[in-house]
Amino acid sequence: MLPSFFIAHGAPLLAIEDNEYTQFLSELGRTLPKPKAIVLFSAHWESNVQKVSDIEEYKTIYDFGGFPEALYRIQYRAKGSKEISREIEELFIQQGVSYEVDTNRGLDHGAWVVLRMLYPNADIPVISMSVNPNLSPEEQYNIGKSLAALREKDILIIGSGGTVHNLRVVKMGNDHGAVDQWALEFDEWLESRLNHWDLDALFKYNSLAPSAELAVPRYGNEHFIPIFYAMGAADKEQTGKLLHRSFRYGNLSHSVWQFG
Template sequence: MHLQTLPGLFISHGSPMLAIDPEQVGPALHRLSTNLPRPKAIVVMSSHWESNAFEISSHSRPETWHDFRGFPEPLYQIRYPAPGSPALAEQMIQLFSSYDFVLHPNSTRPRDHGVWVPLLHMYPDADIPVLELSLPRQATAEQLFEIGQIIAPLRQQQILIIGSGSITHNLSELSWQDPNAQVPSWASDFRNYVAYHLKHGLYEKVLAWQSIPEVQRNHPSLEHLAPLFFAMGTGSISSIVHSSFSMGALGMDIYRFDS
């Protein structure tokens, strides 16, 4: 059976409300999935699993975790019962050990919304095995990029690799009551800088995130930008799948990485 190479992706997963109010992003995620070969498995690094050690979910049936508060009740009824894959988790542990990275199995971790909210739109049948990688707190942008490079060959085994975060993420500056609020220039300028340098293959400009204009205002903490560095490692050719903003300053971009 011929295996097809899948891209690496960076997905801005936005608010948990994306699960029931897809705006422009839900249809974009659905179109993206229908245009790709069906994955044999999906590996996601989510901004919502920060850890001290580097970990991978190894349970055969992870729970759906509603890791948020104060949202409408229907959101808490949603389940994403995709299986895990202990065998693939073990394969990845071995892969990383050959690069002197210690990847620890975690059999108790439930699936956070950074994983299941975008996958709900991409693969609503929840019938493809999904593994989650943690985001090591102490990892530099360059180390996350290297993790993406190590995992990139899995793309040739028809495994979809996703970094799930947000291109901009300052919750205190969002217009929560107005999804169509004006986009402030500090958010659009940041997003345009990142998109321009990715498109032109200037990855080093993005990895040097401290120098990106308005980075502190767009990312008061770095965990939602960090999965981008991981996704960048999976492919040297970048393209924009989708670009939009929600509630003013929340960037909802989706980027694709190919070799």
């Protein structure tokens, strides 16, 4: 049975860079068993009702501006799977999760930056999923939990976002390797709680974690919450393992967590 993952997608520039993190993701894709399909919750697709994609072939969305032209030439022509989309719908119906089917939206950079590094050939069906920042962490976790059976069918579940992601304090011009202490403290608190699967504390991260207001700002928690969807998919095992952690621009986290 495949584990589920939380994978940071970083800044869009990551898609055309060669560094420690991109090399790690490429190696991860080579070492994992090839999944039957990928279900990916992206921080860049927010909705008040859970969205499930039903796409024949995705267009590539460039949901950013002011970056080098090379980024806008990238195409990731992943296909969908009506069969897996139907399975997800059936699981949501069984678990009482409200959802809507989307037949138009392409893959945003929260999805294709990660997928392109893991599986550059775009030869694995993808089901793109939205996240709902207005739900409680427990509700987000339970949505992931409702899909846990997919892992038994060799379907890979990924939450794509970032554990520390605050664009108001990121130092894009400063990439010399120094990490802000507050960002490291938040991420280490998160690690200690994830290692013990301490859901009580994790669901109250915004009041318990050090510097939570900086790491996960009140104006936007969408990059942090995909971790709960990924965790929920591994509720049966309740085990987490930090595979990689690094930082860019002072405090932008690149972390990969494996669950289950």
